[in-house]
Amino acid sequence: MADTRLIHGRYRLLELIGRGGMGEVWAARDESLGRRVAVKCLKPLGSQQDHAFARVLRERFRREARVAAALQHRGVTVVHDFGEFEGGLYLVMELLDGRNLSQLLQDHKGHPLPVADVLDIAEQVSSALAYTHQQGIVHRDLKPANIMRLPDGTVKILDFGIARLGADIGFTSRLTGTGIAMGTPHYMSPEQIGGAPVDHRSDLYSLGCVLYELATGAPPFDLDDAWAILVGHRDTEPEPPRARRVELPVYFEEIVLDLLAKEPGARPPDARELVRRLVAGRGLAPAPATPFAVAPPPVPTRGLPSWARGMTTGHKATGATPPDPAPPDPDGSLTGAWTTALPPVPPQPDRPPPPPPDLLAELGARHREGLGLGAAGRWAEAGEVHRAVAAERAQALGPDHVDTLVSQYEVAFALSRTGREADALREFGLVARARARTLGPDDPATLDARQETAYVLGRLGRHFEAHQEYVSVLDARERVMGADHPATLRCRHNLAFNLGRLGRLEEAHRMAREVAADRARVLGAGHPDTLVSRYEVAYVLGQLGRWVEALQVYREVAAARATVLGADHRDTLAARYEVGIALGRLGRSAEALQLYRVLVEDRTRVDGPEGPETLRARHGLGVNLGRLGRWEEALAEAREVGALRERVLGPDHPDTLVSRRESAVGLGWLGRWAAALTVYRQVADARERVLGADHPDALASRSEEAHCLERLGRGAEAAALYRRVATVRQRAGRQGG
Template structure:
């Protein structure tokens, strides 16, 4: 907007003081009354946005305006006017002179605020919340950036942009069904996180988080990963504020811990009670009698007490969530801080409902009634819930959710509508993650055909479905077919997107992987190296995608017996991941494991032994002693003990790992059989050949039962068995078994060892 523009011939926009994803806040002059005001504007929405979303967005804006304009309290920002001018929605508010709590912490170099200020702010905010709650309004996004301390010491709550009228839950529930995220992770209540209904006591929890931060300098759950923050709110008891700052008064410590109770019923009954407790602790003032009480709260069931033992879940809108800005972030400086206090909230800056519509698609179909916006919003929300279930690893439940949504979308929109195909794509994805690769292949194939009809053969979503068919073909061991599909998709991506597009590079990475599985190691290495170099150039040397491809480069180098280069590359990946992702991130630990493999292959068993010992300890701390990756690290430890001829220790370690694997994974699991073989190896080196023979034979029998008599792993186990027979002096039996193995190798075309 131009600097001189007038809104409704009345509000002259002067200076831009804040900007959000789709909103701006301007200092303006009210020409009618001659006063300075703040004008919040919603930017014009372009044609790329869904019309239903635009309608919902405008309803949200008008609802916020009416809610905010109805509030009259010294602790709440005054709203003077609202409306729409030339397609721009606007809200006119008092212009506040002061700093929000985020800025105050930033000004104080992330140190907590003085104790008297903290207590005064707490009392004023509690008083303002008590008033708004009595009006039936829940803020739902209370955070330091939404609380202003004016130059005269007055504290005001800003931005009721995602407030909800308690008396009109039905209307706002329809709006929130769009899956638009509400709240900021560091200040969200457990009931918000778990997707349940919230009442005024959710604001009390957020108030507890804010007070904790301004009093100690850090939020109660101070992690950079959004999921860790959310789970902390839901499951972890916070440390008392006084453990961070001993000079805080005892009454304040107790008030904050009560506000941070995990269940609403464990918190104070209302903000008035909080204000009274603070006043009593601060001055000895007694609570006022006969204060207005709030209506009974909405019942909330804590997820930990759900029937049927269902695990607590996080709601659909937390998918791909970031932590946002904590008050101590450097992002709160200059106009950015004003933006956080006054500009549009997350409720206004979310993208359109449902998957992006990047191509033309046919109408719902002849004779099919136009589905209601409410139905579309509900289905979009359920689609997001299915995505979230998958992210939590609940693949079966995710598949059920997506199948139901796909069926309803097919009826409402048609079988080839992009939203229907998006749901079917997710159905296929859950099938591939639950071991039903053949079913996943069929579903991905049908999605690819539908997208080709609707969007065209070179559309990114068509290519994504075809690329997933290649992945599933690899799962099924059909590597040649997978290679053919990857090659065709790559040619299309290079033609339509260019050679350096991230999706093109991802496809080339997958093609390098399939070449490796086909035994074309030199081709695989060359392509992976090219992709790694391209990703490093475009994304940076330490970007996770670059490191994934470097990991594949190292793997291929190992298969080419270029172990010195493999070791160097694995170490490079492990060091970069430790810096980028953290020392205990699963990807970092995986690179360390492969570093140990390389050390062992190079005969540097003492170094490998120390690496695996440390890795096993780290895996145990991160995932527990029975996690498969912990056991894999301990297996590597046992192998290198054996390589150093410490066979008694190696045998003891292998037996313990084998017992845990048999109990947790099953007797015929591949990892269990690897451990049983390692036990047999140790027995053989200790001269206990009869016991070793029993172990080798049991492994061979299990592999034959599971994999077939001519599988390479089965044949290797039969060779082990024959070697034991030889050591026991049973030469004729050994020769006969060697011959049978050789015949099976020839029949399968497997070269002899």
């Protein structure tokens, strides 16, 4: 390729920085936006492939590339664009300046990385996997060469979607009839070796192999014979890491050994749990440091299936290549160094000196700590960490620096997760305006902040404003990304959701069904995003009073999520909760009550007895106790759940107020109207304070307060309050129209 070659008149290839079995990686310049990018050019399909297969492969590539482009996480390489040029497929990604973990281990000449670095990398990679697995995406080829560390300490996973594409082309994780040798077996899970289906737990096993090597200097099964390595993965228990390096923390060794469990079900259930354990473990004192020696693991003797015959070992991370490798990728795939060091930027005398690298690295580590707390559901703590980091980044880098705005965005996100929607709205607005100034109004990051702004507007009951913002963002996403981009489909989904809150139920139902169909076409019928849209279809059917249909769709979604995500996944459990809602609405409260009893047990096992979703299931149980006329039990349940929510979520959190309102309902049914009035009034005051006097929930609480006054014989006060509510509703309706 000539260094002046242009792809579609936009991406000018400048310098080859990697070559492997699937193609080449080039440093390039995006002529349209004037930025440096990396372009991965996959090899053109050879003549041996028939045209039908080529068409299937191209469609699979587009699907995988769209999914990869939709990933928005600091720990995942950003995919900007993709397409086909002169018979070859290509991806355009951010150009990273850093060293992959394979190179870092080579830099240490076969010695392990410092313990603090190993723990930091473990936490960052776990956080990125928690995000991607939540999107239903499995990497399938996690290894040191696929993980890069940047100068500021940020760790990024490379090549999401490429492993699956490689399997289609023929670069599989197992031998095919053509005799193609697989890549390195040092990081393969037992289920990959056996040819069984893989899910997110295969990535966790591979991560365990990577962490083992970073911490000890060698993979868990460090042998020259490929068969022995694979048998080790399949049949042999790894030597505990602290037997090789005693200064490793005990909790870290336990995590790594759990990740290396032979059976997927014996590993941690997901990467979120891994983040939680790593964050919690940082509070434990490490074992005292002493010299260590690496002992060879036992040599297994059992044979392997016939597909592995003739296979080579491939390269492990340590000792595989010279310290300064040439552009060809030693691993035989495009997963080595993605960038070369760029020429140094000349000093700018009119600009202040850059902040010290140590400070940036510290702020990066604290930012990742906040992400870990959020992944563990500890949103209040996460928000405090992000707020402090945002302030320090603003001082060190400037208020409009991309990293400052990333931290400010996370502050807003945490606020929205703790019920502080008004504060979140202000923060998202600031981020959106700053990103529009610095990145441009149509940049994906700007549109992300605007879309979150619309979401929070909806949470505040300002659905008309939310609708206008969604329409504007959707127009930009379709123009910039295309109608089938996952981010565009997500915006259409949100717009459908908001149409339902505007009372435009038929439109909402039609749009939700269209988005579900488009997501099924682009992402697949079992993709989590597709199931989210089907979930919304069910919700709107319920709003339309079509509860029989809603129940059927909720059950289908719950069954599909159990198959795709697992029976204990939070989305599966959420769908089961909605099945209970539909049963209650159909008057089948006894069935709903039984469902919620089981769901409370499952939620308690998964989220703990005070987890917000556990308490939500208990709330549903209490509601159905009331529907069955068991009001004393219902009142006791509502009060207990309300007290727990107040302690866990805060006194003004929407869920806390819902429980307090349910207590008032129970008091009313028991004829204790004076006590009910007090609670309704407290709930109305809180909702007005948090959501605003014209929010539908605040107005509903005032109407319930008026009903109590009426039941207590205070008709004049009740009439005055009803008139006040009607006036506010009319004013809000005129503004919305």
